[in-house]
Amino acid sequence: MLTKEQIHNYNDQGFLVLDQIIATELIEKVKNQAAFLVNKWVEQGVEQEIEDGDPHIFTTKDNDRSGDQYFLESAEKIRCFFEEEAFSKEGKLVQERALCINKIGHALHEIDPVFEEFSHQRILGDIAADLGIQQPQIRQSMYIFKQPRIGGEVNWHQDASFFFTQPQSVVTFWFAIEDATLNNGCLWVEPQGHKGPLRERFNLDGQTTTMISLDNTPWPTKTCEQSVEVKAGSLVIFHGFLPHYSAPNRSTRSRQAFTLHVTDGTSQYAEENWLQCKTLPLRGFNR
Numbered sequence: 132m133l134t135k136e137q138i139h140n141y142n143d144q145g146f147l148v149l150d151q152i153i154a155t156e157l158i159e160k161v162k163n164q165a166a167f168l169v170n171k172w173v174e175q176g177v178e179q180e181i182e183d184g185d186p187h188i189f190t191t192k193d194n195d196r197s198g199d200q201y202f203l204e205s206a207e208k209i210r211c212f213f214e215e216e217a218f219s220k221e222g223k224l225v226q227e228r229a230l231c232i233n234k235i236g237h238a239l240h241e242i243d244p245v246f247e248e249f250s251h252q253r254i255l256g257d258i259a260a261d262l263g264i265q266q267p268q269i270r271q272s273m274y275i276f277k278q279p280r281i282g283g284e285v286n287w288h289q290d291a292s293f294f295f296t297q298p299q300s301v302v303t304f305w306f307a308i309e310d311a312t313l314n315n316g317c318l319w320v321e322p323q324g325h326k327g328p329l330r331e332r333f334n335l336d337g338q339t340t341t342m343i344s345l346d347n348t349p350w351p352t353k354t355c356e357q358s359v360e361v362k363a364g365s366l367v368i369f370h371g372f373l374p375h376y377s378a379p380n381r382s383t384r385s386r387q388a389f390t391l392h393v394t395d396g397t398s399q400y401a402e403e404n405w406l407q408c409k410t411l412p413l414r415g416f417n418r
């Protein structure tokens with residue numbers, strides 16, 4: 132599947148772009164299903180949540196999720212989270228409800244039939260094998276909307292902070308469901324940044340989450356960051372230590388993406404990771 136050059140580039144740069152590798156029909160199917168799930172969720176009582184003044188917002192400005200049952204339980208469920216700028220000072224939604232959802236997480240790949248089929252497709256297994264993942268295990272899935280005007284920034288981070296394994300094994304599969312551009316908040320990465328240390332670790336102890344500092348290497352600056360503009364249907368794969376972020380979306384177009392975080396069953400998955408597989412199957416790709 133992957134050429135030697137692509138494998139070399141992944142290992143050297145810490146990321147790889149496979150341009151428009153997923154068929155348009157499949158991308159549309161997934162996009163429609165995400166819209167369907169949002170509508171279903173809205174029907175299930177989000178109005179009440181808003182009226183109660185307790186909407187579930189997702190932001191990376193504050194990583195403390197202590198006691199946030201809605202978030203913590205989403206590890207093995209399908210749940211929607213609002214954009215941090217979804218509400219006015221008066222507590223009203225700033226735009227159409229469906230355009231206020233930040234993401235759906237975190238077990239679409241096991242629970243929803245359309246996402247299940249997409250997530251386990253064979254081509255991903257071939258790619259994973261080429262990248263040396265011996266026993267792929269899909270740990271998390273997220274559908275990220277990056278909504279027009281209010282799409283939230285995702286701070287610089289490394290995915291191994293959330294999926295700590297020894298040795299490091301997490302690989303992110305990031306699918307562009309829509310074109311991702313500088314205008315609508317595409318990904319930014321630090322090429323070769325995966326060769327540096329892991330800076331933080333996100334631990335869960337009971338109901339308490341803590342972001343532990345491991346190394347004070349600064350996050351990338353303008354001189355070493357690179358934008359990753361891609362067309363819908365493209366797949367960006369990145370190493371768990373690769374620093375990446377995305378800017379807020381102030382444009383009039385969303386930048387939808389679907390992500391899978393995959394670890395290797397031959398590595399030791401930390402008990403302190405917030406996301407544990409307790410009831411759902413822990414599976415890789417169809418081969």
Ligand SMILES: O=C(O)CCC(=O)C(=O)O
Binds near residue numbers: 318
């Ligand atoms: O899509 C984005 O803006 C960021 C996604 C991300 O950081 C991730 O999936 O690890």
